Amino acid sequence: xxxxxxxxxxxxxxxxxxxxxxxDSERFFDARSCYEDGLQRCSDDESRGDQRELFKExxxxxxxxxxxxxxxxxxxxxxxxxSDKAIDHLELIKTLTxxxxxxxQAEKLLKEHADSDGIAFVEPATSxxxxxxxxxxxxxxxxxxxxxxxxxxxxxxxxxIRQLPEEQYKRYSELGEDFAYAYVAASDDKHEExxxxxxxxxxxxxxxxxxxxxxxxxxxxxxxxxxxQHLREAIKLNGLNSLAWLNLALLLIDAGRFEETMLVLDSxxxxxxxxxxxxxxxxxxxxxxxxxxxxxxxxxxLLTTQFARSAAEKLHDVLIKLDRHADAALLxxxxxxxxGH
Numbered sequence: 001x002x003x004x005x006x007x008x009x010x011x012x013x014x015x016x017x018x019x020x021x022x023x024d025s026e027r028f029f030d031a032r033s034c035y036e037d038g039l040q041r042c043s044d045d046e047s048r049g050d051q052r053e054l055f056k057e058x059x060x061x062x063x064x065x066x067x068x069x070x071x072x073x074x075x076x077x078x079x080x081x082x083s084d085k086a087i088d089h090l091e092l093i094k095t096l097t098x099x100x101x102x103x104x105q106a107e108k109l110l111k112e113h114a115d116s117d118g119i120a121f122v123e124p125a126t127s128x129x130x131x132x133x134x135x136x137x138x139x140x141x142x143x144x145x146x147x148x149x150x151x152x153x154x155x156x157x158x159x160x161i162r163q164l165p166e167e168q169y170k171r172y173s174e175l176g177e178d179f180a181y182a183y184v185a186a187s188d189d190k191h192e193e194x195x196x197x198x199x200x201x202x203x204x205x206x207x208x209x210x211x212x213x214x215x216x217x218x219x220x221x222x223x224x225x226x227x228x229q230h231l232r233e234a235i236k237l238n239g240l241n242s243l244a245w246l247n248l249a250l251l252l253i254d255a256g257r258f259e260e261t262m263l264v265l266d267s268x269x270x271x272x273x274x275x276x277x278x279x280x281x282x283x284x285x286x287x288x289x290x291x292x293x294x295x296x297x298x299x300x301x302l303l304t305t306q307f308a309r310s311a312a313e314k315l316h317d318v319l320i321k322l323d324r325h326a327d328a329a330l331l332x333x334x335x336x337x338x339x340g341h
Contacts, residue, residue: 012038012051017284019058021253024280024310025246026163028069029187032062060097067096069162071106078113085155086113153184160187165274168243175206186217208238212247219251227251242273249281258285276305283314292318303335312336 019034039055070089077086090106097103157180161172172183182197194217203210215230228251234244245268252261262285268278283298295318302311312335319328 012041012055015041016051016055016058017288018250018254019062021250021281021284023058023062023065024307025250025274025277026065028062028065028163029160032059032066033189035059035062063096064099064102067093067099067102069159070096071102071109073159073162074106074109078109083113088155089159154180156187157181157184160184165242168241171206171209175203175209176201179203179209183213186213186220189220191217191221208234208241208244210234211237212241212244215244215251216247219247219254224251224255240271240273242268246274246277249278253281253285258289261285276302276307280307280311280314283311287314287318292322296322309335 015034015038019031019038022028022031022034035055035058039052039059042052042055070092074086074089077083077089087110090110093102093106154177158173160183161169164172172179178197178201182194182201185197186194195214198210198214198217201210211230211234215227215234218224218227218230228248231244231248231251234241235248238244245264249261249264249268252258252264262282265278265282265285267273269275269282279298279302283295283302286292286295286298296315299311299315299318302308303315305311312331316328316331316336319325319331
């Protein structure tokens with residue numbers, strides 16, 4: 001349990017919505033943190049059984065995305081001849097998910113590159129169904145601690161930034177060790193340490209990143225006034241920093257400033273900066289303020305994109321609210337009937 005995130009979050013519903021936004025934005029560690037906090041809050045209320053199951057499903061989904069990221073890292077490590085690092089990533093997959101598909105991919109990858117020692121990849125016991133649908137979650141404490149215990153901080157940093165948009169990944173990968181340690185501290189919710197390390201980082205040529213990352217930490221600490229100033233300064237310095245725009249949108253949503261958020265999201269869409277994530281967030285705002293017909297249109301526009309399943313899940317709920325059960329059934333059959341992530 002992360003004390004600060006509990007302190008500045010209001011309810012399980014808030015944490016679920018915030019986690020979903022992180023998940024849609026491919027910030028899987030942050031998403032899982034929100035879901036774990038929400039699950040803990042639900043455990044204190046016996047009437048929240050259905051919501052607990054929903055949080056467990058979301059935790060599984062976030063962990064699966066993290067497992068997929070580890071698989072990509074393993075493939076890359078093998079491609080540059082770093083077998084030890086690749087094997088570390090493949091072993092981490094077992095602490096994250098029971099999904100048979102990705103475990104099979106990991107085992108296949110390891111067999112393709114197995115050395116003379118005959119290293120084995122042992123699958124955990126699984127049921128015949130997908131782990132996230134059956135809610136067979138892995139050990140949450142092991143999953144939460146695996147990165148810091150099993151990876152060197154610089155390797156962990158490499159895994160974290162793999163989640164970023166490609167253009168941002170290239171920038172972040174070239175920022176040096178001092179930045180990497182600050183970024184890892186921020187990811188581990190060591191907020192004061194992260195702020196101190198960012199101050200010591202010599203990043204004069206990347207001030208937009210400095211303000212963006214420091215703004216994220218300040219937001220997590222609840223210092224939203226200064227956090228917003230930092231994020232807007234990052235945008236002023238580099239109007240194409242998609243992460244600064246995204247985090248400003250998340251801050252404004254958390255503050256309930258939806259009209260301002262829509263302006264930020266519209267700018268992201270018009271400039272093609274994480275446009276599909278912005279469209280999904282835009283649909284969520286429309287739904288939250290009761291503009292259900294517009295939310296339907298927004299979610300529908302994403303059904304041919306990489307966010308099709310997430311959009312379909314949200315669209316299905318809106319169609320039910322509108323009593324459009326036939327449309328909801330058709331959507332479910334086309335996009336949601338089979339377990340997929």
